[in-house]
Amino acid sequence: MKKIFERLSCLAFIFWGVIFLILSFSSAFSQNCVDCHKTRTPHIVSDWLLSQHGRNDVNCQVCHGEEHKGSDDVAKARIPTPETCALCHEEKVNQFKKGKHALGWAAMKAMPTAHWQPMALMEGMKGCGGCHKIGLKTEAEIKELKTTGPGFGIASCDACHTRHLFSVAEARQPQACQTCHMGFDHPQWEMYSASKHGVRFLLKQNKVLPENAAAPTCQTCHMSEGNHEVRTAWGFLAVRLPLPEDKSWADDRVTILKGLGVLDPEGKPTARLEVVKAADLARLTQEAWQKERDKMIAICNRCHSANFARGELEKGDKIIREADKLMAEAIRIVAGLYKDGLLPKPKNYAYPFPDLLTFHDAPTVIEQKLFVMFLEHRMRTFQGAFHHNPDYSLWYGWSEMVRSLAEIKALAEEYRAKSRK
Numbered sequence: 001m002k003k004i005f006e007r008l009s010c011l012a013f014i015f016w017g018v019i020f021l022i023l024s025f026s027s028a029f030s031q032n033c034v035d036c037h038k039t040r041t042p043h044i045v046s047d048w049l050l051s052q053h054g055r056n057d058v059n060c061q062v063c064h065g066e067e068h069k070g071s072d073d074v075a076k077a078r079i080p081t082p083e084t085c086a087l088c089h090e091e092k093v094n095q096f097k098k099g100k101h102a103l104g105w106a107a108m109k110a111m112p113t114a115h116w117q118p119m120a121l122m123e124g125m126k127g128c129g130g131c132h133k134i135g136l137k138t139e140a141e142i143k144e145l146k147t148t149g150p151g152f153g154i155a156s157c158d159a160c161h162t163r164h165l166f167s168v169a170e171a172r173q174p175q176a177c178q179t180c181h182m183g184f185d186h187p188q189w190e191m192y193s194a195s196k197h198g199v200r201f202l203l204k205q206n207k208v209l210p211e212n213a214a215a216p217t218c219q220t221c222h223m224s225e226g227n228h229e230v231r232t233a234w235g236f237l238a239v240r241l242p243l244p245e246d247k248s249w250a251d252d253r254v255t256i257l258k259g260l261g262v263l264d265p266e267g268k269p270t271a272r273l274e275v276v277k278a279a280d281l282a283r284l285t286q287e288a289w290q291k292e293r294d295k296m297i298a299i300c301n302r303c304h305s306a307n308f309a310r311g312e313l314e315k316g317d318k319i320i321r322e323a324d325k326l327m328a329e330a331i332r333i334v335a336g337l338y339k340d341g342l343l344p345k346p347k348n349y350a351y352p353f354p355d356l357l358t359f360h361d362a363p364t365v366i367e368q369k370l371f372v373m374f375l376e377h378r379m380r381t382f383q384g385a386f387h388h389n390p391d392y393s394l395w396y397g398w399s400e401m402v403r404s405l406a407e408i409k410a411l412a413e414e415y416r417a418k419s420r421k
Contacts, residue, residue, distance in 0.1 A: 033060040036070075047165040058088070079146075080155040082136065089157075095228035096156065097136065100236070100280055105135025107236070107279040112261070112348070113358045125153050131180035134159040174201060174217040181218075185379045187396075191387035192218060214303050224299050233283060233292035233313075237276075238320050238382050240283040249321045252328035259331045259356040259374070261349075316385040319393065323381040326401045327374060331356075333412045334370050342415045343367075366411040373404035 037045050048054045053062075065078035078084075086093040096102055108114060108128050121127030123145065133153040137145070145151045155163075159180075160171040170176055174192060181188040192198040201215035209215065222230050234240060239257060243250040257263045261272040276282055283289035293313065300309030331354055337343035338352040343364065345352040354370055362368040381397030384390070 032069075040071075044164050047163070051165050051167070053164075053166060062087075079151055080158075081142070082156050085155065085157045092226075092228050093157070099229040099231055101134050101159075101228075101230050102136045102156070103279050104132040105137050105141075107135070107281060108132035110275045110279050111357055112355065113361050116361060119148070123148070129153075131159075131186075134180075172217070172219055173205075174198065174219070177218045185375045187380060187392065188218070188383060188387055191380075191384050191389040191392045194391070195388040197388060216303070221296065221299055224295070231280075231292055232386075233289050233296060234320065234382070234386075235280070235282040237281050238378075240289050242286055244321075246321070249324060252321075252324040255328035255331050256324060256356075256374075258335075259327075259354050261351075261355055261357060265335070265351050265353045312388075313386070316382060319385040319398075320382045323378050323398065323401060326405050327378050330370055330373055330405050330408050333408055334366060337366075337412060337415055340416075340419075342419055366408055366415075369404050369408055369411070373401055373408075377401045377404060 034045055034048075048060075052058075063078070063080045063084055065076070068074060068077035082093050082096065108122065114122055114128075117127075121129070123129045125133060134156050136156065137154055142151070142154055145154065158166070160176050161167060162170065174189070178189040180186060182190060193202065197216045200209060200213065201217055203209045204211070204213055204215045222232070237260065239253060239260070243253055254263065254267060258265055258267070260276070261270055262276055263273075264270050277284065283292065296313065297306055297309045300306075300312075304312075334343065334354045335352075338345060338354070343366070346355050346358060346367075347361075347363075349355045349358065354367065356371055356374045358371075362371050377397055377400040379397075380392050381401060382393075384393030384397050
């Protein structure tokens, strides 16, 4: 028994000795990184030292590997991916992968005209890719990005927890969402910050309101209790299935689905429906929509009665219905021009029908107005409603839709007048 104990003690001594050597090597390796980068990129080092990673000795090689050792082998530094973060934050990464942010890259690539654009704007970080880089990428896409550019911006998590501080406190602020959710078809920041919700929170940040005052942020509603699965009931396009019982609204929604290329001009599903499903751009069952709506009502119920919350959300639904009425009329007018041969059929589109997702390369003014009406004005109409910003919903949304429709009618009449001469 004594010999067994002695052997176990010896093995334990060897085990802890090896651990000590590994930790010593790791610490020394990390110190080399810090010493070098203090002169090369000093603010990377200062941010890391301020971070929870720095305070808990989650050092450079945990995320960047051990192959990069000096200025002559920079390319060997491993660029983190969500899987890197999942080593410690598995639950959050799994939540993220179920949400719409994870599909940001796929949604951008799914745009029919994306491949016609300068790649510096699409895959680079100066245009669409600057925000849509948050989405998950395949191994092949990551490999391609490394060969066509520096290959940065593939970690996703650092879109909100910006490197190398990776601050939770930063990611909880509504300003963390501001970079991507501003302007054109993503103006949620402007809507929120000027809403009563946003104003109260900004007053709270400025210490005008007490720290424990109720003041919702983007994260309060869309990342409740830190859940990284960000989803909404209506989805990005504000179209859903099943069709409503209201026949007029159902007809309008079918027209919009045709304009999105999800249905062909005869109303039959197209291959693009699968793309919309894969990018999770719309709720395609009543159950999927109701699940998200119920979650939002429960969140609203923390400050408001459930009846009030339900009523306010239903007002947003009604605004979508009214916006769809204007949008569908505009689509039908332009579709009529294609049908009568007064407007050339869109290139690279199988049908003589407007394709609302090819707005990048609309060849005529009337088509441009139609696409802006959908991707800017209709978006602002319903997004303004759900973000409690009447000004955006009415003036930047609805009123602009009315104006666009009037201009489309006038331009269509010009086409028809010329054909009669």
